[in-house]
Amino acid sequence: MEYEVIVGLETHAELATITKLFCGCSTKFGVEPNTQVCPVCLGMPGVLPVMNKKAFEYALKAAIALNCRIDEFTNFDRKSYYYPDLPKNYQISQNYYNLGVDGYMDISVNGTIRRIRIHNVHLEEEAGKLIHPEEISADYSLVDFNRAGVPLLEIVSYPDMRNVDEVESYMQTLRKILLYAEISDCKMQEGSLRFEASISLRKKGSDKLGNRVEIKNLNSMKSVLKAIEYEAKRQSEVLDRGGTVDRETRLWDEVSEKSARMRSKEEAQDYRYFPEPDLLPVLINEKWLSAIKASIPELPRERKQRFMEVFKLSDYDAGVITEEKVLADFFDECVKILDRPKAICNWIINDLLREVKDKKLDINNLPIKAKQLAVLVEIIEKGTISSTIAKEVFSEMIQTGKGPQTIIEEKKLVQISDEGLIEAVITKVISSNPDAIEDYKKGKKNALTFLVGQVMKETKGKANPKIVNEILAKKVGI
Amino acid sequence: MSKDIESRDVSLRLFEYTAHHLSAKILSKEICATDLVKHFLERIKSVEPHIRAYITINEEDALKKATEIDKKIGNGETTGLLAGIPVAVKDNICTKSLSTTCASKILKNFIPPYDAFVVKRLKEEDAIIIGKTNLDEFAMGSSTENSGYKITRNPWNPEYVPGGSSGGSAAAVAADLSMMALGSDTGGSVRQPAALCGIAGVKPTYGRVSRYGLVAFGSSLDQIGTLTNDVKDAAILLQVIAGYDSRDSTSMQVSVPDYLNGIDSGVNGLRIGIPKEYFAAGLNADVHNALKDALKLYERLGAKVIDMSLPHTEYAVAVYYIVANAEASSNLARYDGVRYGYRAPKSNGIIDMYSRTRSEGFGNEVKRRIMLGNYALSAGYYDAYYLKASKVRNLIKNDFDIAFQQVDCIICPTSPVPGFKIGERAKNPLEMYLSDIYTIPANLAGIPGISVPCGFSKEGLPIGMQILAKHFEEKKLLQIAYAFERETDFHLKKPVLKVSSEQR
Numbered sequence: 001m002e003y004e005v006i007v008g009l010e011t012h013a014e015l016a017t018i019t020k021l022f023c024g025c026s027t028k029f030g031v032e033p034n035t036q037v038c039p040v041c042l043g044m045p046g047v048l049p050v051m052n053k054k055a056f057e058y059a060l061k062a063a064i065a066l067n068c069r070i071d072e073f074t075n076f077d078r079k080s081y082y083y084p085d086l087p088k089n090y091q092i093s094q095n096y097y098n099l100g101v102d103g104y105m106d107i108s109v110n111g112t113i114r115r116i117r118i119h120n121v122h123l124e125e126e127a128g129k130l131i132h133p134e135e136i137s138a139d140y141s142l143v144d145f146n147r148a149g150v151p152l153l154e155i156v157s158y159p160d161m162r163n164v165d166e167v168e169s170y171m172q173t174l175r176k177i178l179l180y181a182e183i184s185d186c187k188m189q190e191g192s193l194r195f196e197a198s199i200s201l202r203k204k205g206s207d208k209l210g211n212r213v214e215i216k217n218l219n220s221m222k223s224v225l226k227a228i229e230y231e232a233k234r235q236s237e238v239l240d241r242g243g244t245v246d247r248e249t250r251l252w253d254e255v256s257e258k259s260a261r262m263r264s265k266e267e268a269q270d271y272r273y274f275p276e277p278d279l280l281p282v283l284i285n286e287k288w289l290s291a292i293k294a295s296i297p298e299l300p301r302e303r304k305q306r307f308m309e310v311f312k313l314s315d316y317d318a319g320v321i322t323e324e325k326v327l328a329d330f331f332d333e334c335v336k337i338l339d340r341p342k343a344i345c346n347w348i349i350n351d352l353l354r355e356v357k358d359k360k361l362d363i364n365n366l367p368i369k370a371k372q373l374a375v376l377v378e379i380i381e382k383g384t385i386s387s388t389i390a391k392e393v394f395s396e397m398i399q400t401g402k403g404p405q406t407i408i409e410e411k412k413l414v415q416i417s418d419e420g421l422i423e424a425v426i427t428k429v430i431s432s433n434p435d436a437i438e439d440y441k442k443g444k445k446n447a448l449t450f451l452v453g454q455v456m457k458e459t460k461g462k463a464n465p466k467i468v469n470e471i472l473a474k475k476v477g478i
Numbered sequence: 479m480s481k482d483i484e485s486r487d488v489s490l491r492l493f494e495y496t497a498h499h500l501s502a503k504i505l506s507k508e509i510c511a512t513d514l515v516k517h518f519l520e521r522i523k524s525v526e527p528h529i530r531a532y533i534t535i536n537e538e539d540a541l542k543k544a545t546e547i548d549k550k551i552g553n554g555e556t557t558g559l560l561a562g563i564p565v566a567v568k569d570n571i572c573t574k575s576l577s578t579t580c581a582s583k584i585l586k587n588f589i590p591p592y593d594a595f596v597v598k599r600l601k602e603e604d605a606i607i608i609g610k611t612n613l614d615e616f617a618m619g620s621s622t623e624n625s626g627y628k629i630t631r632n633p634w635n636p637e638y639v640p641g642g643s644s645g646g647s648a649a650a651v652a653a654d655l656s657m658m659a660l661g662s663d664t665g666g667s668v669r670q671p672a673a674l675c676g677i678a679g680v681k682p683t684y685g686r687v688s689r690y691g692l693v694a695f696g697s698s699l700d701q702i703g704t705l706t707n708d709v710k711d712a713a714i715l716l717q718v719i720a721g722y723d724s725r726d727s728t729s730m731q732v733s734v735p736d737y738l739n740g741i742d743s744g745v746n747g748l749r750i751g752i753p754k755e756y757f758a759a760g761l762n763a764d765v766h767n768a769l770k771d772a773l774k775l776y777e778r779l780g781a782k783v784i785d786m787s788l789p790h791t792e793y794a795v796a797v798y799y800i801v802a803n804a805e806a807s808s809n810l811a812r813y814d815g816v817r818y819g820y821r822a823p824k825s826n827g828i829i830d831m832y833s834r835t836r837s838e839g840f841g842n843e844v845k846r847r848i849m850l851g852n853y854a855l856s857a858g859y860y861d862a863y864y865l866k867a868s869k870v871r872n873l874i875k876n877d878f879d880i881a882f883q884q885v886d887c888i889i890c891p892t893s894p895v896p897g898f899k900i901g902e903r904a905k906n907p908l909e910m911y912l913s914d915i916y917t918i919p920a921n922l923a924g925i926p927g928i929s930v931p932c933g934f935s936k937e938g939l940p941i942g943m944q945i946l947a948k949h950f951e952e953k954k955l956l957q958i959a960y961a962f963e964r965e966t967d968f969h970l971k972k973p974v975l976k977v978s979s980e981q982r
């Protein structure tokens with residue numbers, strides 16, 4: 001039997017605010033456990049939440065960037081469940097009035113644009129983290145509340161994706177938008193971007209959806225894709241055997257690359273949502289909304305468009321450069337210093353990206369500064385160094401962090417354009433290679449290339465190749 | 479056998495003064511704060527065993543603070559509004575480094591690392607926190623019988639309850655175990671015990687006083703209020719605790735007027751609304767008569783009494799017990815034994831730990847309300863209970879909005895009965911819930927209310943009169959109450975403590 005895979009994604013992104021959602025504690029990642037806590041985020045008796053306006057505005061930005069409808073009235077709700085990492089045993093979230101609803105995001109799969117609808121975007125608080133002691137015999141667990149109360153954005157898609165390529169593109173596109181809008185650092189390894197998938201199958205040609213299975217514990221985009229493939233296969237096998245797929249929640253195991261039941265539909269929790277009485281509803285007026293809209297930086301699609309229109313980059317080049325926000329920012333910074341977009345783009349794509357890939361560098365921590373690359377390109381265009389030498393200089397820049405001018409001076413790499421000097425070398429080369437001249441005169445064109453090579457060798461590659469060619473041509477009498 | 483343990487032989491007869499008289503004497507150095515605090519601590523030693531108003535007595539710290547204030551006054555430094563005045567604080571209001579139990583076993587030994595906003599204000603005004611008072615566990619009750627630690631007795635008759643849930647605070651003030659006290663009022667928990675103990679009790683407008691540090695029961699209803707010997711004391715204490723606090727999103731940025739200034743402006747021309755629903759069947763005859771007399775007095779003072787109706791009153795109790803319990807079920811979820819408070823010593827895994835901790839830590843009334851609240855919020859019932867209750871709540875609010883277009887205030891009884899005996903209603907939760915029938919609507923509507931003594935029952939128990947006004951009209955309430963107090967002497971009557979030997 002042939003089935004269509006129906007996938008929806010729930011995305012959690014920690015917002016990049018300096019302080020938590022309802023208190024003034026820092027959100028810094030990776031510090032000593034329970035050092036960024038206060039009575040409010042520990043859920044002590046008598047404490048009250050106060051909304052972090054910045055976090056709310058970040059969430060609004062996301063809702064706008066995802067083309068959501070934003071109603072004038074939004075409110076927060078308590079979502080109740082017991083877990084030791086949840087200090088109040090309820091999470092302040094949104095249920096009855098999400099701040100963004102009915103949005104969409106366009107994704108591109110093999111050159112085709114697909115529109116994936118967004119069900120809602122809402123703001124909630126992050127939970128803490130359980131730390132289980134290493135000894136298996138230990139009869140306790142510890143809780144670190146540093147993350148508790150960090151603002152968390154939840155983005156719920158409609159089940160509009162039909163294969164893993166679309167899912168991958170959705171995740172990448174969403175990540176890019178959040179990064180470009182500067183509302184989350186989207187570091188999956190630190191948990192600041194997380195996905196949960198819901199998967200069901202539908203017989204080809206039928207319009208009846210199968211039971212939905214939710215998959216949790218997906219720690220990387222790769223896991224998401226693997227888990228979906230695994231689940232689609234598992235469900236199709238169940239259906240082919242004539243069975244029915246249970247509506248349940250499953251946990252993905254990264255090591256075994258399998259999922260297992262976490263809880264059935266019957267065990268599903270009743271979150272007993274009700275309006276959070278400790279926070280006032282938020283009223284969003286037109287003025288505020290337009291100020292937020294105006295503050296959203298250029299999003300990936302607009303950035304690419306601009307690069308193509310203003311800088312005449314090809315679709316491919318603009319695509320590569322805008323794939324990572326840091327790269328696009330780097331490019332923008334370079335061309336601001338030196339108006340040579342095409343050359344700069346080539347250096348970024350061919351050289352910088354290759355270095356990053358080969359040396360497995362963190363893209364967020366580029367090894368050279370925009371100014372340095374701009375200066376390098378400028379030096380090449382001026383003819384101070386040849387492009388061959390430039391590659392050497394670039395490689396040196398990456399390794400040492402030094403600027404191109406310093407390297408050129410230190411290594412005496414300045415191109416020789418002095419015609420007298422070059423002519424002297426050429427005379428010397430010709431006199432010591434009479435056979436080559438003979439060969440050339442007999443019609444062997446590559447004999448000339450050989451002579452150029454010899455001149456370059458003599459000048460350690462610094463001779464201006466254009467001048468070498470000109471003088472050599474004169475000498476051999478073309 | 480009965481024995482008079484009243485001891486009014488203190489040379490300065492301090493207990494006959496109210497806070498506004500005493501603070502003048504302290505400032506003029508006629509009395510020093512240290513002596514005053516010592517007098518109260520001594521009286522607590524002799525009387526407290528019979529009243530049991532306190533859970534914690536802050537003896538050492540209170541004396542230390544008194545010495546500091548005396549030094550300040552001696553040095554001619556400026557002092558706060560409540561310099562040297564002992565204030566008792568209900569034990570569901572957080573006090574830094576001083577145990578805050580909510581009268582619950584689950585918070586036994588809980589010492590908050592921070593002060594509630596109101597406690598911070600008391601300290602800023604140089605008040606002396608003399609102790610933490612008893613209450614119904616987590617403020618859930620109307621008799622202070624639901625305490626996990628002790629039962630507080632009514633100073634007017636130890637066989638009777640002091641009301642609740644701020645019964646400890648009311649009894650402490652009535653029995654001169656503190657000069658003034660703070661309570662909290664979710665459905666009448668300041669006004670009803672004030673009425674039953676014969677003192678003044680103010681529940682301010684929702685949003686007038688910060689809830690930061692008040693251990694939440696029903697978050698949309700809770701408000702910290704004052705319990706004092708008279709109306710002027712109420713004005714002073716409210717002056718100290720009222721005002722905007724950025725840590726409470728529901729506290730309002732409305733300026734705080736000078737409550738004492740113009741408190742004696744009288745009631746000439748004032749329109750008083752008498753809601754017929756509050757004078758219906760079930761109202762005790764003594765209470766009814768006391769109210770009638772009070773209204774006659776108001777008329778003599780130039781006020782106009784107008785009959786009116788608050789048509790949705792009959793739904794108030796039902797709405798209240800859905801909303802308050804729903805909020806409570808969620809507010810009390812944090813007491814799980816993980817981070818602070820009581821944890822069951824033996825358990826098998828996290829679920830068992832939760833279950834044992836909460837079963838052992840909470841009393842029956844609290845458990846009953848958590849279950850009722852969770853039920854009202856559960857899937858499939860939310861619309862029928864919580865949502866419906868919220869809508870009816872709006873109708874009740876609306877009743878008041880319409881009423882206040884025709885009248886300046888509403889006067890009604892605070893409690894349908896002058897009091898009830900310890901144990902009398904403990905077995906019947908529903909009957910207990912009806913104790914708050916006249917006080918609950920103000921919490922649902924968020925409006926301010928005051929209860930002042932207006933008479934005595936045949937048994938000699940005090941009777942309270944409730945005055946309600948529009949949002950943020952505390953000043954008007956105090957004026958109206960003071961106009962009555964000035965003409966009467968109910969507030970000057972003090973219980974003569976008679977304690978039978980069995981109770982010692």
Ligand SMILES: [Zn+2]
Binds near residue numbers: 038
């Ligand atoms: Zn915090």
